[in-house]
Amino acid sequence: MTNLKERTMTDADNMANNNGLRRLWMMFSGIGIIMISGAISGYLSQRDAQGDGPLTTLDVSILGLFAAVILVLAFAIWRLFQQTKQSGERVPRRERLNNRIIWGCGIFGGIIGLTLALTGNMEAANEPSPFASGPMSPMLALILAVAIGVVLPAITFYWHKHVVDEQEDAAYRAGALIAIYAFWFGAPVWWFLWRGGILPQPDGVPLYFMTAFIALIVWFWKKYR
Amino acid sequence: MKNQLKVLRAMRSWSQADLGEHLDVSRQAVNAIETGKYDPSLPLAFKISRLFALPIEEIFDDEFEGAHND
Structure with a gap:
């Protein structure tokens, strides 16, 4: 006879976990496509800046490799999407x-x-x-x-x-609180170190990304841990 | 906070998604409550209590021993 505690993880819960992983991979694949597109653009810009002529065999091979990786990632997204759809998972x-x-x-x-x-x-x-x-x-x-x-x-x-929902709301609030403290303390620390000639002049862009990144990491940890 | 949510859910053969649908919360919220990583608000605790037709204190245990010493 199956123990109640052993039965608490249902097949549906396992399926949900698998689909969560699939969604994560789809997200990474999408980011990968954007990054490789940027690499293609950067490669072509560099060639233009150097005044290179028509594409060489090496250029075509490199660009072909980038394009192939994009195609593989696009196929992976499509396949993972189909698998998620076919799982028939019940979602609140x-x-x-x-x-x-x-x-x-x-x-x-x-x-x-x-x-x-x-x-x-x-x-x-x-x-x-x-x-x-x-x-x-x-x-x-x-x-x-x-x-x-x-x-x-x-x-x-x-x-x-x-x-x-209320659990995610609490995760957002925890993330926002820790991020704002990191900003409140981090910005003046950088400012003092700049005045002391130790760091370059404070820049709002990395501070913005740091604040957003901390909020995101804490939110993710609180929501999914 | 320790609770009986996992057991009560299993008794009904509900998945976390099923319970989430009944409570109008995500699976992550159900999982966080079940594992004691998140304590539900009073309104949500009452909703859980009504859903399983049990008093809140039979579902949740705050491990407070003081009441027994009175």
Whole structure:
């Protein structure tokens, strides 16, 4: 006779865990596509800057390899999506809504990321960096400003009102609290070390990314641990 | 906080997703409550209590011994 405690992990729970892993891999694959697109753009920009002529066999091989990896990742996303769909997993209402919004935001973010990668705006002055603050076209700047300043807050408001449950809400609050403390203490530390000639001048971009990253990590840990 | 949620759920052959659907919370929330990593709010605790038709103190145990010494 099966013990009650042994029965508490149902097949459906195992299936849910597998689908969680599949979603994670789909996300990583999407990020991989954006990064490789950026690499292709960077490679072609570098050739242009050096005034190289037509593509050589080596260039075609390298670009072909990048394209092949993109195709493999795209196939992996499609396959994982099909497997998730076919699993017939039961998903609570909030999570269904959550998944739809994540897919929407993922596609939206992917388009922005791809645009940035393909237009070479992720690189400033030949210095590839996610913290680049080089110039970009006014149109692209406006599109990104509207996306981050108008679209994202509207989605976030809806998210917190209709999707987030109390456990995730607590995870968000813990993340925000630790992130704001990291910012409050980290920014003046950097400022003092700059005044002491130990570090370069404080820059808001890495501080912003640090704050967002800490909030994200704490939220993830609190929600999924 | 220790609780009987896992056992009560298993008695009904519900998955975490099933219980999440009944309580209108995510599977992660059900899992966090079951493993004692998250204590539900009072409204959610009452919802759980009504769902299983049991008093809150029969589902959740705050391990407070003081009451027994009175």
